[in-house]
Amino acid sequence: MVTVADSRREEILTWLEEVKDPEVPVLSIRELGVLREVEVSGDEVVVVMTPTYSGCPAMHAMEADVVTTLARHGVPNARVRTVYAPAWTTDWISDEAKAKLAAYGIAPPARVESDDLVALRRRAPVECPYCHSVNTIVRSEFGSTACKAILFCNGCHQPFELFKAI
Amino acid sequence: MTTGKREAGDGKRDKVGSSVDGWVAGARPATATSGTAENPFFEYLLRLADDRLVLGHRLSEWCGHAPILEEDIALANIALDLIGQASLLLKLAGEIEGKGRSEDTLAYFRDAIEFRNAQLVELPNGDFAVTIVRQFLFDAWDVLVLERLTAASNQSLAGIAAKALKEAKYHLRHTAEWVRMLGDGTAESHARAQRALDDLWPYTAELFLRDAIDAEAVASGSGVDVESLRPRWRQTVDQVIGEATLTVPKDGFAPRGGRAGRHTEHLGRMLADMQSLARAHPGAAW
Numbered sequence: 001m002v003t004v005a006d007s008r009r010e011e012i013l014t015w016l017e018e019v020k021d022p023e024v025p026v027l028s029i030r031e032l033g034v035l036r037e038v039e040v041s042g043d044e045v046v047v048v049m050t051p052t053y054s055g056c057p058a059m060h061a062m063e064a065d066v067v068t069t070l071a072r073h074g075v076p077n078a079r080v081r082t083v084y085a086p087a088w089t090t091d092w093i094s095d096e097a098k099a100k101l102a103a104y105g106i107a108p109p110a111r112v113e114s115d116d117l118v119a120l121r122r123r124a125p126v127e128c129p130y131c132h133s134v135n136t137i138v139r140s141e142f143g144s145t146a147c148k149a150i151l152f153c154n155g156c157h158q159p160f161e162l163f164k165a166i
Numbered sequence: 167m168t169t170g171k172r173e174a175g176d177g178k179r180d181k182v183g184s185s186v187d188g189w190v191a192g193a194r195p196a197t198a199t200s201g202t203a204e205n206p207f208f209e210y211l212l213r214l215a216d217d218r219l220v221l222g223h224r225l226s227e228w229c230g231h232a233p234i235l236e237e238d239i240a241l242a243n244i245a246l247d248l249i250g251q252a253s254l255l256l257k258l259a260g261e262i263e264g265k266g267r268s269e270d271t272l273a274y275f276r277d278a279i280e281f282r283n284a285q286l287v288e289l290p291n292g293d294f295a296v297t298i299v300r301q302f303l304f305d306a307w308d309v310l311v312l313e314r315l316t317a318a319s320n321q322s323l324a325g326i327a328a329k330a331l332k333e334a335k336y337h338l339r340h341t342a343e344w345v346r347m348l349g350d351g352t353a354e355s356h357a358r359a360q361r362a363l364d365d366l367w368p369y370t371a372e373l374f375l376r377d378a379i380d381a382e383a384v385a386s387g388s389g390v391d392v393e394s395l396r397p398r399w400r401q402t403v404d405q406v407i408g409e410a411t412l413t414v415p416k417d418g419f420a421p422r423g424g425r426a427g428r429h430t431e432h433l434g435r436m437l438a439d440m441q442s443l444a445r446a447h448p449g450a451a452w
Contacts, residue, residue, distance in 0.1 A: 051250075051329070053246070053247060053250060053329075053333060054247055054250030054251045054253070054254060054326075054329055054330060054333060055246040055247050055248075055249050055250020055251070055253070056246075056250070057246075083325070084254065084322070084325035084326055084328075084329055085321065085324065085325030085328060086325075086328070087325065087328040087329040087331075087332060088329065089332070139236060140235075140236035140239055140240065141236075141240060141336070141339070141340045141343075142236075142239045142240040142242075142243035142244075142340075143239065143243075144239075146243055146246060146247065150236070164336065166332040166333070166335075166336060
């Protein structure tokens, strides 16, 4: 049975598709995995979110966007609750969303390896999002935002960003 | 320059080093006692948080000054992760303390003697080799600590640890790679990396000291027996240092006291810089 709260929740989730990561504007916060749940109880709406990185400054922008977007759709007093467990992982980004990242020019994250020693090992070759060559090198393990690294493609001589797998 | 003792020369390093640190650690009255506290879990969280806050601030000092652009970005990113983790841990600490202190109050309105970080993280940045070697030694320790804390009985702490662990592994991969590059690089980079390792090594001992605060946290299911982590830490460190063609220094002189609020003179200066804005405009927000 679909309750009023359920259909309200679905409606709110649809509106929240408008909220994008300000640094990766092709992905909604749901596709990014930052939006965890919407809790509806009477008039009260609580949006449960989890940060990508502990210090990600874009989180504040996304939280503010959630509140203003819902207000625009006539939900005046939505609240955001932040949770830290389970910890965000790029494995939550769907294949469809990864294709959007690649089309936008950001190489999508590989599957996270659970190997204990992964911290001391180099990553597998990354495919260039422009020409699909795997003849690429890491220019910088860290990029313009906490979630990205900077690579260079020897095939098409283009720098590109990689969404770090964590 | 890292610990202010390098100019003493190799032969006198230990002697000068211990007198400098002996003065700092021993001459100041210790109002904080080591190993006992009114609220041990609060104290325990401060240790975890302050390591990150202080090291994060130190790394942020490189912003705009790193030898290459990529490393400027990297050090700022690592700083951001560490300060983010510190913020979450201090918020939790404030809740556990129950006296209404927020993460900002704890970060900006405590004095050096109230900080609980290990002395390793407060030392000045020195050259790029000192910063990288310190970060590597810390990251190798941090990954082990966070792995254990993901099983903490306090669910908030377990959640923060699980998140921070992913970040710490990424940091470790990066800093281990740089230690290899510096050690196995030019004669100059090798010499600087070895000197950094020699200067910093004594300060790593404090990371593995345990006292009653640790014991209480371990007993409650929300702490790590740091002493037991040392063999695994040495395994990682020895492997990377070996690949870097560097030599692991001998254990010996080992300053301590940071966990009880006894710090080198460097922390006070760093905090004066870090806290000046918040103290000039208390309560300001944006």
